[in-house]
Amino acid sequence: MINVRELEEVIDLMNRSSVQKIHIEHEGTTVIIDKAEATAVPPKREQAEQHHVQTRAVENSYEEKEDQVDGDTQQHQVLSPMVGTFYSRPEEDADPFVQVGSKIKSNDTVGIIEAMKLFNDVEAGVDGEVTEVLVDDGQVVEFGQPLFVVK
Template sequence: MLKVQEIRELIKLVDQSSIDEFVYENEGSKIKMKKNSEATVTTVQPVVQTAPAPVMPAAIQAPVTSVAPAVEVIQEAPDVTATAEVTANLHKITSPMVGTFYASPTPDADVYVKAGSKVSKDSIVCIVEAMKLFNEIEAEVNGEVVEVLVKNGQLVEYGQPLFLVKPE
């Protein structure tokens, strides 16, 4: 699911562009944006491009007047079955609240964990600060941290995955 900041950026891009309608679908979620426009659509010709950035929308279709053709950008989806198999065996440590993610206890201290770190159920993996309260987040499982999914100082949502851990 897209983050609020990413949705805001998409709204700005759609607003500044010449497209009138934008639809984004991913993992059962759908975002649809329309602009009010008095232009009539006479021709639509898709042009396919591969988009390397994972933040790019799945499809953009821009209806335009007869002067310029529409553009359709399609991001090729990664191999979903291979990705699903790999992540199915991993435990996700999720944020129990909305707040700010901190990877270390103080700005000048080392991070609690990084990719490759061994953790136990009661290991502290990060801090989520909410309303000036610093909440220590525990690993919940014995294993090895495979990936850190958020950056230090990033805002996180309730239930957002923070770490992927390979259980032992």
């Protein structure tokens, strides 16, 4: 596992330098930080400096789990791509990104995970309907932890 404090130092160094992209692999965990892909976070998040770094699931970083249910119906779990605090809505007074019954596309944002004051979109990764929400807003989540069930 990559040490969070060391990763935070790397990000600080990148912000003070002209380095645009860094790729770190350590003990099966991969982190890609790309300034060119950074975008703004909704304005009502915490008062702290806010950055949004788009994270990409790297091949073999985590796998989507599937269970066969009722013949042709597949249930998929949307897994957390990282350790951090899960937020179900873009800002405190907004509606959640998704809830039970929401129809989603694979590239839809279903939540945000904050790690080291960086806000990272969590994409569904699958088309379907949300049948279960497995985590609460503001809950700390682990890498690979199921967040939603989609059929």
